[in-house]
Amino acid sequence: MFLNLTETLINEEKVVETQVETQITEVSVGGETYPGHALSPVSFVFTNTGKGKARIDAKAAFVFTAGCDRCLKPVEQEIALCFTREVWAPDAAADPAVYEEQPFMDGFTLDVEDLLISEIVTSWPMKILCKPDCKGICPTCGRDLNEGTCDCDHFVPDPRMAAIKDIFEAEREV
Ligand SMILES: [Zn+2]
Ligand SMILES: [Zn+2]
Structure with missing residues (x-):
């Protein structure tokens, strides 16, 4: 889904509110792909903040x-998003590097899925557990x-040990 932000970018003090149905059906994080969808339409507020400049306020909820x-x-x-992003019209960003920081913009057009996916990836939890004390x-x-336990001859960590193991693993991943 693409949204044309020309109106907000060129008209000072312009505010546009809109709700968008996204077509997100999966997200890729760290080489894994997870199926999912939005729980409700995404709310956007686009506010002009100066010449060729706008603020995006977005609220969304997904489940993967x-x-x-x-x-x-x-x-x-569940991934709940509530974020703000500043965007520039292509000719308004004095520094071209600023424009490169918004890969979800193509000229005056916002790629909604691109923006949301980058936010989902940023908000992705470090650990996903079915319950905090999952024994694995x-x-x-x-x-x-x-x-239940099995008859294998090995040490079965209790949940507290599993938590400590996670800490060690997290440290190793860093
Ligand atoms: Zn589990
Ligand atoms: Zn076993």
């Missing part, structure tokens, strides 16, 4: 299906340890 980081069970992950799956037999 992702596997639990420990047991791989599908989890519905047994690395030997694959049993879901939330449903």
Whole structure:
């Protein structure tokens, strides 16, 4: 979905409010693709903030299906967005680098999905868990340890240990 922002960008003090149905059906984060959709139309307010300049205020809510980081069970992950972005008309940005920071703009046109996807990726949670104390799956037999223990001969971390393990893993990822 493309929105032409010419009116807001060229008319001082112009404010345009609109609701948009997005066509987002998935998002790719860190090489994984997660299916999902918007929970409601996205609310936009476009406010002129000077010559060839506008502010975008947006509110949106999405739900994506992702596997639990420990047991791989599908989890519905809600992403609520509420953000503000400044945009420039192509000829108004004094510094061309400013214009390059808005890849979701093509001239006076906003690519709604492009903008929203970049915001979703930024808001993507570090950890996705089906529940805070998910015990994960047994690395030997694959049993879901939330449903009971298995007979494998190995140390089964309790949820507190799993939390500590996450901290170590997070540190290693940095
Ligand atoms: Zn889980
Ligand atoms: Zn096992």
